[in-house]
Amino acid sequence: SQTIHQWPATLVQPVGSPLSLECTVEGTSNPNLYWYRQAAGRGLQLLFYSVGIGQISSEVPQNLSASRPQDRQFILSSKKLLLSDSGFYLCAWRTSGIFSYEQYFGPGTRLTVT
Amino acid sequence: KNEVEQSPQNLTAQEGEFITINCSYSVGISALHWLQQHPGGGIVSLFMLSSGKKKHGRLIATINIQEKHSSLHITASHPRDSAVYICAVMNYGGSQGNLIFGKGTKLSVKP
Numbered sequence: 001s002q003t004i005h006q007w008p009a010t011l012v013q014p015v016g017s018p019l020s021l022e023c024t025v026e027g028t029s030n031p032n033l034y035w036y037r038q039a040a041g042r043g044l045q046l047l048f049y050s051v052g053i054g055q056i057s058s059e060v061p062q063n064l065s066a067s068r069p070q071d072r073q074f075i076l077s078s079k080k081l082l083l084s085d086s087g088f089y090l091c092a093w094r095t096s097g098i099f100s101y102e103q104y105f106g107p108g109t110r111l112t113v114t
Numbered sequence: 115k116n117e118v119e120q121s122p123q124n125l126t127a128q129e130g131e132f133i134t135i136n137c138s139y140s141v142g143i144s145a146l147h148w149l150q151q152h153p154g155g156g157i158v159s160l161f162m163l164s165s166g167k168k169k170h171g172r173l174i175a176t177i178n179i180q181e182k183h184s185s186l187h188i189t190a191s192h193p194r195d196s197a198v199y200i201c202a203v204m205n206y207g208g209s210q211g212n213l214i215f216g217k218g219t220k221l222s223v224k225p
Contacts, residue, residue: 032211038155043118044200044215057210088155094211101145101164101204103213105157 002027006091006106013113019064019078021109023091026072031093033074034103035066038088050074051096086113117141120201120216127223133188135219137201140182147213148175148186149200157200160186191223 003026013019025031035047046059048066056066063082067075074091091106118139127133137146148160161168161175163184168175172191177184188195198220202213 034212036213036215043116043217044202044213046210046212046214049210049212059210059212090155090157092213096211098211100211102162103147103159103204103211105149105159108155108157110155 002093002104004091004093004104004106006089006109008109009107010110011112013081013111015083015113016080019076019081019085019111021076021089021091021111023074023076023106024072025074025093028093028095029071030096031072032096032100033068034092034094035074035076036090036092038090039084040087044090048076081113083113086111116216117214118201118203118216120199120219122219123217124220125222127191127221129192129223129225131191131223133191133195133221133223135186135199135201135221137184137186137216138182139184139201139203139214141203141214142206143179143182143203144206145204146177146184147202147204148184149202151198151200151218153197160199188221193223193225196221196223 005024033050036044038044050068089109094103145164150158163177172189174187198218200218201216
């Protein structure tokens, strides 16, 4: 069966520090991968998506970046965190293909930038 | 205007009440999802709909494609149903396959 892992579960980081959040998927190959963020009082918003290794598309201008070094690994990074980067970060995947509508979510990472 | 609007934003109910949460969207969609988010943040998928109606236990989800509207109903509500309920749509023809989310409805069921 398919499983999605995200870590860490919670993180408190000072402003200006780097960030690395990791997401891995098991039990499937060549998934479409997504990073979403939920800021306080707002809905989930797409940050990045990837349809394959090394292929990253960004939806929102920001100081974050994403990488996909392996088929089932998706990493969210920042060189210097801002207060506005605080929020709940969610990794998700779906089977590639235009008729694949089901989306699966990781447990999420709650990031607090102080 | 957001592409996905939910109402109400907050809802308090007494145990046993029938609950309805509404979702309206403004884009063409391939599918609509109802999700449940608990206080810790984790998200559980409740339903995925592209037409008609689905039922799972005490939960019922309906969608009207022509009116671009969906509802989530909870019958015989229970305190354990307390959570944030999120409507999300997959944009028709969108190559990314990402979801567009509503802001959520915070439900609190009192015993």
